Amino acid sequence: MPSTPHTSTDLFDDASSRLEEIFKRLAVDDDVRERLAQPALSLQVSVPVRMDNGELRVFTGWRVQYDTTLGPAKGGIRFHPDVDLMEVTTLSFWMAIKCAVVGLPYGGGKGGVQVDPKKLSRLELERLSRAYIRAIADVIGPDRDIPAPDVNTNPTVIGWMSDEYDAIARAKTPAVITGKPVELGGSLGRVESTGRGALQVLNIWARRMERKPEDLTIAIQGFGNAAYHFARLAKEDGYTIVALSDSKGAILNRKGLDPDRIWKEKTRNINLQELVYCDDSVTCLADEAEAIDQEALLALDVDVLVLAALEDQIHEDNVDDVRASAILEIANGPVTSKADAALAKRDVPVLPDVLANTGGVIVSYLEWIQNRTGDYWDEATVNERLRARIEQEADRVFALANEEGVSYRTAAYLQGMKRIAAGIMRRGHDHGPD
Ligand SMILES: NC(=O)C1=CN([C@@H]2O[C@H](COP(=O)(O)OP(=O)(O)OC[C@H]3O[C@@H](n4cnc5c(N)ncnc54)[C@H](O)[C@@H]3O)[C@@H](O)[C@H]2O)C=CC1
Ligand SMILES: O=C(O)CCC(=O)C(=O)O
Numbered sequence: 001m002p003s004t005p006h007t008s009t010d011l012f013d014d015a016s017s018r019l020e021e022i023f024k025r026l027a028v029d030d031d032v033r034e035r036l037a038q039p040a041l042s043l044q045v046s047v048p049v050r051m052d053n054g055e056l057r058v059f060t061g062w063r064v065q066y067d068t069t070l071g072p073a074k075g076g077i078r079f080h081p082d083v084d085l086m087e088v089t090t091l092s093f094w095m096a097i098k099c100a101v102v103g104l105p106y107g108g109g110k111g112g113v114q115v116d117p118k119k120l121s122r123l124e125l126e127r128l129s130r131a132y133i134r135a136i137a138d139v140i141g142p143d144r145d146i147p148a149p150d151v152n153t154n155p156t157v158i159g160w161m162s163d164e165y166d167a168i169a170r171a172k173t174p175a176v177i178t179g180k181p182v183e184l185g186g187s188l189g190r191v192e193s194t195g196r197g198a199l200q201v202l203n204i205w206a207r208r209m210e211r212k213p214e215d216l217t218i219a220i221q222g223f224g225n226a227a228y229h230f231a232r233l234a235k236e237d238g239y240t241i242v243a244l245s246d247s248k249g250a251i252l253n254r255k256g257l258d259p260d261r262i263w264k265e266k267t268r269n270i271n272l273q274e275l276v277y278c279d280d281s282v283t284c285l286a287d288e289a290e291a292i293d294q295e296a297l298l299a300l301d302v303d304v305l306v307l308a309a310l311e312d313q314i315h316e317d318n319v320d321d322v323r324a325s326a327i328l329e330i331a332n333g334p335v336t337s338k339a340d341a342a343l344a345k346r347d348v349p350v351l352p353d354v355l356a357n358t359g360g361v362i363v364s365y366l367e368w369i370q371n372r373t374g375d376y377w378d379e380a381t382v383n384e385r386l387r388a389r390i391e392q393e394a395d396r397v398f399a400l401a402n403e404e405g406v407s408y409r410t411a412a413y414l415q416g417m418k419r420i421a422a423g424i425m426r427r428g429h430d431h432g433p434d
Contacts, residue, residue, distance in 0.1 A: 008086035011311060014337050015090045022413045025404075032421045039089055040073075040107075041065040045135035047113055049128045052121050059128065061113040063136040065145055066092035069423040072143050073109030074099055074361060076150025076179075077132070079157075083112035090311070091150075094332050095361070098354040100416035102393045104365050109145050111136065117152045129157045130164040137168045142175035142372065148364045149179035151310070154225070155191065159184050175371035178364035187367035189382035190360075195229030196383065197359015198330045200390045201351055202304065203237065205326075208398060213238035217302045219252075219324070221245050221294070222309025223262070223272065226330050226357070230306065231259035239304075243297050247309075249273035250297040253289040261285075299323055307334035314339045322348065329353040344407055352409035354416065355397055362386050 023033055047059040062085050065073035075095035088110045096108025113132055117125055139145055149158055158179045165176050174185030182188060206213060216239050220227050223244040231241050240256040248271040261283055265275055270282050276291045278284040298305065298318060305324035307313055311333035314322060319339040327343065327350045329335060335350060343350055363386055370376050401411035
């Protein structure tokens with residue numbers, strides 16, 4: 001595993017330090033700084049789960065609503081052994097920025113449970129998912145805080161959570177959570193949306209740079225749900241995916257890998273390197289790909305390095321090794337602010353998380369609208385609405401970056417923070433908690 005030199009407190013400090021430049025450029029009122037200095041609500045809960053062997057285990061979980069000026073809090077739920085309050089807080093802060101960047105009527109929220117879901121049976125995972133929703137039920141709701149998937153929470157998990165909330169509310173309340181299975185009110189296109197949106201941002205950027213997909217090679221860190229759909233669609237558009245990594249290792253083929261074949265094995269819990277060091281039980285890629293180190297993937301000489309795993313992956317200690325000509329952030333916060341500055345010095349553009357990974361939350365918003373109106377759309381309609389919103393907001397960010405002579409990240413933050421700051425000032429001076 002690559003080293004991650006920061007604690008989650010450093011992660012929050014690093015994330016909020018980026019606001020200083022934005023506040024200065026926008027000359028925001030002190031009220032705005034003060035309001036955004038800490039989350040609006042942080043809830044820690046214990047999540048008791050009866051294990052299959054009869055033992056009771058109590059996990060720790062959180063739900064944080066960072067800011068709800070522009071609407072109810074919105075953001076996913078992460079199941080991961082390393083999640084803690086500061087990580088969830090930072091992720092909820094980024095949600096507030098990203099929803100504002102793409103003009104959604106939402107604030108930012110995030111949730112997490114400190115657990116390794118791979119060590120649970122299916123029934124234990126279901127009990128954990130339901131217990132978590134029971135624990136946070138008082139602070140969520142379709143007009144209050146709307147959770148969604150994140151790392152290790154797929155539509156099945158979200159379906160259990162939705163069902164549990166309905167039992168608590170004694171009413172069908174699909175708009176309380178998004179990313180549901182389609183059969184339970186989920187939107188067509190949600191599963192692919194994060195990857196689809198990220199590819200669209202890359203395509204818009206490539207067009208502006210007058211680069212053709214056929215000429216561009218891509219390496220991807222974190223071959224999970226978001227990355228798979230990105231890779232599949234990018235290959236269809238003509239890009240060459242030369243390398244992939246997961247939490248166990250990485251593989252490389254300079255001529256190009258086939259994301260579909262590889263994903264089929266990944267969904268059977270086969271990790272990437274097992275496809276190269278293989279036996280007869282898997283589709284063997286030994287003749288087509290070589291195993292490489294995960295850190296080596298980050299240092300490959302490719303056109304675009306896609307970061308789709310977790311935060312804090314490119315930092316002070318490894319940024320000088322990066323040889324890609326551009327970086328696309330599908331993960332939240334994969335590049336630290338110091339690494340960002342070093343990349344800017346070398347003119348390596350970063351297509352930032354708060355724009356590049358908004359496809360997921362945009363389609364979550366479309367799901368929420370469908371749940372509230374009862375009018376369900378076909379997949380082409382969902383994809384078209386996603387395309388139109390990303391195009392409009394990404395064009396604005398790219399134009400602002402040119403006008404102001406700033407990085408894409410700074411331009412995106414300016415766009416989002418202008419909207420949040422205007423909302424904070426419009427609310428007046430004397431409001432208590434929402
Ligand atoms: N699911 C969604 O709708 C959205 C997800 N994101 C972000 O995208 C990222 C990925 O999310 P998902 O694809 O949903 O999660 P996922 O759990 O499906 O995929 C994560 C992948 O990263 C790999 N990974 C973990 N640590 C790694 C490491 N050190 N090196 C290489 N690979 C590593 C895992 O093995 C897994 O394949 C996360 O940062 C998430 O917050 C952002 C916006 C929306
Ligand atoms: O779909 C959503 O509401 C949020 C997804 C998410 O957690 C994210 O964008 O990081």
